[in-house]
Amino acid sequence: MKALGAAKRGAWLIPALAGVTLAVSLASLAHGTAAIPPGTIASILVHQAGLPPVFGAFAAHEEAIIMSIRLPRLLLGLAIGSTLAMAGACLQGLFRNPLADPGLIGVAGGGGIGAVAAFVLGGAVIGTLPVLEAWILPLFAATGSIVTTFLVYQLAKVRGVVSVPHLLLTGIAVNAIATALIGSLIFLATDDQLRRFAFWTLGSLQRAGWRECLPLLAVAAVALAWLPRYGRALDALLLGESEAYHLGIDLDRVKRALVLLCATAVGAGVAVAGIIGFIGLVAPHLIRLIAGPGHRVLLPAAALLGAALLVGADLVARTALAPAEIPIGILTALVGGPFFLYLLHRDKQRLVP
Amino acid sequence: MSLRSDSISVIRGGRAILDGISVELEPARLTAVMGPNGAGKSSLRKILSGEWPPDKGTVYLDNTPLHSLPPAVLARRRAVLPQEPRLGFPFSIEEVVRIGRYPWRGLATPEEDDTAVANALRAVGLAAPPDALYTRLSGGEKQRLHLARILAQLDRPAAAESLPCFLFLDEPTNNLDLAGRQTCLRLARRLADNGTAVFAILHDPNDAARYADNVWLLKDGRLFASGPAASVLTAPRLSDLFGVSIATAPANGTATVFFAREAPDPPETGTQWSDSGRL
Numbered sequence: 001m002k003a004l005g006a007a008k009r010g011a012w013l014i015p016a017l018a019g020v021t022l023a024v025s026l027a028s029l030a031h032g033t034a035a036i037p038p039g040t041i042a043s044i045l046v047h048q049a050g051l052p053p054v055f056g057a058f059a060a061h062e063e064a065i066i067m068s069i070r071l072p073r074l075l076l077g078l079a080i081g082s083t084l085a086m087a088g089a090c091l092q093g094l095f096r097n098p099l100a101d102p103g104l105i106g107v108a109g110g111g112g113i114g115a116v117a118a119f120v121l122g123g124a125v126i127g128t129l130p131v132l133e134a135w136i137l138p139l140f141a142a143t144g145s146i147v148t149t150f151l152v153y154q155l156a157k158v159r160g161v162v163s164v165p166h167l168l169l170t171g172i173a174v175n176a177i178a179t180a181l182i183g184s185l186i187f188l189a190t191d192d193q194l195r196r197f198a199f200w201t202l203g204s205l206q207r208a209g210w211r212e213c214l215p216l217l218a219v220a221a222v223a224l225a226w227l228p229r230y231g232r233a234l235d236a237l238l239l240g241e242s243e244a245y246h247l248g249i250d251l252d253r254v255k256r257a258l259v260l261l262c263a264t265a266v267g268a269g270v271a272v273a274g275i276i277g278f279i280g281l282v283a284p285h286l287i288r289l290i291a292g293p294g295h296r297v298l299l300p301a302a303a304l305l306g307a308a309l310l311v312g313a314d315l316v317a318r319t320a321l322a323p324a325e326i327p328i329g330i331l332t333a334l335v336g337g338p339f340f341l342y343l344l345h346r347d348k349q350r351l352v353p
Numbered sequence: 354m355s356l357r358s359d360s361i362s363v364i365r366g367g368r369a370i371l372d373g374i375s376v377e378l379e380p381a382r383l384t385a386v387m388g389p390n391g392a393g394k395s396s397l398r399k400i401l402s403g404e405w406p407p408d409k410g411t412v413y414l415d416n417t418p419l420h421s422l423p424p425a426v427l428a429r430r431r432a433v434l435p436q437e438p439r440l441g442f443p444f445s446i447e448e449v450v451r452i453g454r455y456p457w458r459g460l461a462t463p464e465e466d467d468t469a470v471a472n473a474l475r476a477v478g479l480a481a482p483p484d485a486l487y488t489r490l491s492g493g494e495k496q497r498l499h500l501a502r503i504l505a506q507l508d509r510p511a512a513a514e515s516l517p518c519f520l521f522l523d524e525p526t527n528n529l530d531l532a533g534r535q536t537c538l539r540l541a542r543r544l545a546d547n548g549t550a551v552f553a554i555l556h557d558p559n560d561a562a563r564y565a566d567n568v569w570l571l572k573d574g575r576l577f578a579s580g581p582a583a584s585v586l587t588a589p590r591l592s593d594l595f596g597v598s599i600a601t602a603p604a605n606g607t608a609t610v611f612f613a614r615e616a617p618d619p620p621e622t623g624t625q626w627s628d629s630g631r632l
Contacts, residue, residue: 233455247453247456292443
């Protein structure tokens with residue numbers, strides 16, 4: 001029998017995407033208010049590893065720009081872009097709905113409640129515990145994301161079993177409540193708090209420093225390493241829940257693991273960078289168009305594409321109108337929105353031949 | 354080596370949809386399950402395949418309670434062809450069959466997986482090429498493809514202990530044309546001849562008479578009759594079960610065919626809904 005489609009398609013796709021991600025990453029390190037040539041970047045990175053600067057000399061300010069500004073920002077972009085895309089692909093498989101998104105299980109809505117609470121009520125908390133000042137926003141946003149997802153998951157249980165349609169509907173209801181809560185907190189906010197919250201909802205990697213970066217990298221690494229283990233189970237889940245059960249999948253365990261890993265990884269990203277839409281929708285879709293729906297290729301390929309897309313968007317966001325910075329959510333929505341419309345249009349044509 | 358239910362009942366909405374059923378599925382036997390719509394055939398399939406736990410009673414697989422077995426262990430012993438398989442994603446034919454190999458990951462060699470997939474596709478006689486997309490297939494082709502996926506699941510690798518398998522077919526001939534129907538039932542028969550215990554929900558008593566060893570008749574959640582096909586399938590019993598007049602006629606020398614007799618028109622009552630003046 002001839003060698004198979006998806007495996008063959010994936011064979012060149014993943015190295016190609018890895019190359020693209022690497023190229024975008026290098027461009028992101030090189031470009032900005034001060035251009036730093038690739039040779040100098042290589043020298044700086046080699047120097048950091050304790051080796052002599054074989055690729056030529058570099059100035060101290062160049063090292064400072066790369067090491068304390070661009071590198072943490074790049075790593076943050078890679079981690080958030082890849083987890084958003086991989087979580088999107090996993091949840092689309094779990095919900096058997098190509099339009100599903102981490103927002104559906106309450107990650108974004110819950111993160112929004114946490115963030116607006118941090119802006120509006122954070123002052124009072126910092127007054128009593130000044131140590132928390134730098135941590136208040138990520139702490140509140142991550143807690144909001146994870147608590148809300150947990151709530152959605154628990155509320156979706158019918159006779160002790162989470163049914164996927166119920167999970168979807170519960171997510172919609174809980175998101176509506178979250179929007180109302182965000183609205184009531186906004187009602188209490190001052191103009192300045194409101195402005196900061198509005199920018200947070202548009203997303204940005206601007207706040208990136210090593211302090212924000214390291215915990216997020218750890219969470220993202222766990223999710224990126226663990227989620228692909230469910231690739232074949234997700235393929236089987238596309239047939240339906242009872243079919244997946246008949247094929248030997250422990251549905252409760254798989255659902256719990258997927259929701260928990262996706263919520264934690266996406267929630268951690270939301271906490272640091274705010275709400276960045278459409279990466280989780282667009283990246284998996286582009287991969288499905290090229291390599292088909294099989295998750296063993298889809299999950300790693302979508303993660304690479306998501307990373308490249310977000311790092312590329314961030315490069316545009318900080319260089320297009322420099323020194324001003326465009327919120328990255330605006331860029332991803334500008335590309336993602338029309339793409340979403342295209343998908344709907346294509347599905348409409350498929351439904352009405 | 355059997356799958357046995359010990360007076361199982363299933364209660365839904367306060368009503369027993371299965372009521373005290375004790376049956377046994379034996380290896381190397383094809384058991385046809387028949388009954389009117391709503392008799393509990395699919396519910397019995399869900400209980401015996403482990404999908405639903407019974408509300409009363411127990412199902413035993415080789416004397417172990419079925420519902421205590423992990424799904425992964427169960428999937429290496431039984432496969433299910435559901436009534437209406439749905440899949441909205443454009444997998445290739447070959448990828449769909451390969452999903453059936455999920456229970457054997459880590460146990461089967463890649464060569465065994467490839468062989469199982471190729472054999473399964475050949476057995477169901479699907480004409481489309483292996484890279485054709487699932488979403489473009491007709492209903493009957495999809496049904497054949499899912500049958501191939503189930504065959505791939507039951508193909509035990511050399512590393513696995515040789516144990517009889519259980520195959521559940523829920524109205525497998527739906528959507529199939531005459532040739533597809535024959536392919537499907539012959540496959541089921543061949544699997545039974547090779548040692549698999551086959552449970553098949555069928556509607557046509559002629560299919561049951563021709564291919565099944567045993568027949569279970571269900572009515573209102575109870576076992577109405579069970580036993581060897583030849584003794585269970587009689588025209589008076591089927592007439593009683595389905596509430597239509599069924600007759601037999603000799604065909605092809607030794608075989609017999611069942612057919613529903615034309616029922617007389619119901620008597621005129623004079624107050625039919627179409628005469629009520631509203632239409």
